[in-house]
Amino acid sequence: MGVFCAALILRLIPVLLARSLGIGLDDMFQYDMLARSLAAGNGFRWYASADLELLKPYVDFDLTTVDYDPARGVETSFRAPLYPAFLSLIYLLVGSGANRFFAARLAQAFLGAALAPLTYLVAKKISPENERAAKISAWFVAAYPILLAYPLGLGTENPFFLLLLASFFFLLKAAQVHTYTGTQVDTYTGTQVDTYTGTQVDRYTGRQAHTYTGTQVHTYTGRQADSETSRQVDARFKTTELPNYKTTQLHRFHLSSFLLAGFLLGLTALTRSVILPFAGLAVLWVWFALKQKRGALLAALALALTVAPWIVRTSLLHHKLTGIETSMGYNLYLGYYPQGNGSFVFGPSLDLLPILDDAERDQVGTQKAIEFLRAQPERFVPLAVNRLGFFFGLEKRVLMYFYGNNIVGFIPFPFLLALFLVMLLPFVIVSLSAALGASLLRWNPPTVLLALLFFAYLLPHVFILAEDRFHLALVPFFAVLASLFWTGGWESLAARWRESRAGKIAVALALLAALLLLLNWGLELSRDADKIFQLLGPNGNFSNYPY
Structure with a gap:
């Protein structure tokens, strides 16, 4: 409860300071349109005439391919429905006036704060014996800088x-x-007998002692545990009915x-x-x-x-x-755009927006992406490598956009540099530590599930479109892994190395991953050095960087 309250207070501070802040990005505008339409009972629609007028200076929409209703807009499938539905519930409560953004941000502050205690619970499932690591991971997520600001955005x-x-x-x-x-087999821990009955070996924790008792003598039966063979189990206790269940x-x-x-x-x-x-x-x-x-x-x-x-x-x-x-076709179009680099590119991002028929836009975007690849097939692998780097990129994009467009005003250099480091260093620390902490895990069902998450979430971004903000969904999991390293220290890595051949491979892969992360960030800072120097300069708040 304490970590939730602390996380909530930290998220409420920027929300309260930005009480009158509007919205500025096209994604936010689209979610707001959809939410207002749902709240008004018009269904999942956007670009009613009033909204269309606001965007006419930037986009020339084609209304001929859709059944357009000026009052209600056009039905859409471009966006997933749950977030607009969430916003619409808030709009129903507070109305669709200017204060709706503040109300949405308040609600989102509670959602963000809930990440901290939930991270603790996940950490306890992954490493049940390490209470300290679970608490550290929760507090890290509670105070993670970029997550404190995310409730400000409609996303x-x-x-x-x-x-x-x-x-x-x-x-x-x-x-x-x-x-x-x-059951006779515990699939969660990998032991041969149910851990509730007090078996001798818990392969999930890697300890010889039973995790409930902390000793090699089982306190339920008084019998000594055999950590190698797991043969001595009190049959009477196993057959006894489980208490209170x-x-x-x-x-x-x-x-x-x-x-x-x-x-x-x-x-x-x-x-x-x-x-x-x-x-x-x-x-x-x-x-x-x-x-x-x-x-x-x-x-x-x-x-x-x-x-x-x-x-x-x-x-x-x-x-x-x-x-x-x-939205797949739209993302593929941007991801394989000839002058693009595999990430979001402003300018081409407007090319397909005039098409209001979502199915047509999706088809056109997909066809164009295929044409781009056929014309330059040699770009496929370099673009995938680029996207992998963008996914694990430094979290500087938000700061460069909001400060570079004078949204927060001028900040003196010492404070701006400090803010820049505060925004960037937490991800550097947690991702490097997570790479090392991952080598301490044992190969069991929870570890397999974690590996599947990283693989399945990363893969679409590598082959479609990637930005640094996409890795934020994994930050709580990084924090869980990092806390294992923070609590165990280098001694735990040394012990893992000495343990077995598998341990040596795990530690070697962890060190390789850490080196690749450092290389990626070095290349990124070198590539964006001119923009960073301009941002930190005397007129950096007028850099006008696109998002």
Whole structure:
């Protein structure tokens, strides 16, 4: 509770200071349009005539390809629905006046603050014996600078970060519940006997002693544990009915955990569909890693039922099978634009906006991206490498945009430099430490799930479009891994190295990852040196950098 209150206070400070702040980015404007339309009962529509007039100086919209209603706008499938729906609930409560942005930011401050205690809970599932590491990771997320400012923006990141972390937590919780169902094999820890019964070896923690007792003598039975063979188990205790639980109640709770995990994955996908590859892999993880076929089917069913209504809606809108959102073609167009670098590029980002038919825009963007690749196939690999670098890039973009466009006014050089370092260094520290901390994990179902998340979330960005802000969804997970290194220190790495050949490989890969991160940031600072010097100069607040 304390970490939540601290995180909330830290997020409320910028919200209160920016009480009268409007919105400036096109993404925010689009989410606001959709939310106002939903709150007014007009459905998922945007670009009504009043909004269209505001954008006419910048975009020449083509109204001939859609059934345009000047009063209500045009139906859209370009954006995922959950975040606009969240905003619309706030607008219903406070109205659509100028104070709606402040109300939304207040609500988002609570969402952001909830990340801290949830990070603690995830850390406890990944490393149950390391209470100190769990607390450190929670406090790190509570005070992470860029996350303090995110409630100011109208963006999907605000619910997405929380829903992703909650989905991951309940997947781990569903796995752990499996240890209390009377099964002979504990798939969560990898031991041969249920850990609740007091077995001798916990391969998940790597300790020879039972984690409940902290000794090699089991306090339930008084028998000495055999950490090598795991043969001495008190059969009488195993067959005794578990206290305060009924088998049927445990079974129902076990199954409901998988349903809840699937439901949360569905909500996460309805916020940003980029998480769908991980959702699919998570279901397979339940099936194969946990060996829970019924749990996998329940999670998949909950996921499918959550996203299906919206997929039906978008498919009916476009008269063909359509996904949750139709932004893929737009992102591919930007990601493979001939003069682009694999990241967001202002200018080309306006090319497809005049097309109000989302299906047509998606098709045109995809076709253009294919044409770009066919014309220059040799760019595919370099662009993927670029995007990998952008994904793990330094978090300077927000500062360069807001300060460079004089939104916050002039800041004297010493304070600006200090702010610059405060914004950049936390990610440097946590990502380097996370790389080292990852080598301390044991290969078990929670570690496998974490690896699947990193792989499935990173891969679409590497091959489509990447920005440094996309890695923020992983910061709580980085904090969990980093805290393992912070609490164990270099001694823990040395012990892991001496432990086995696998330990040597893990530590070597961790050091390699850290070196690659340093190389990436060095290249980035070299590439953007002129912009950074201009930003830190006497007229840096008039640099007018595009977002």
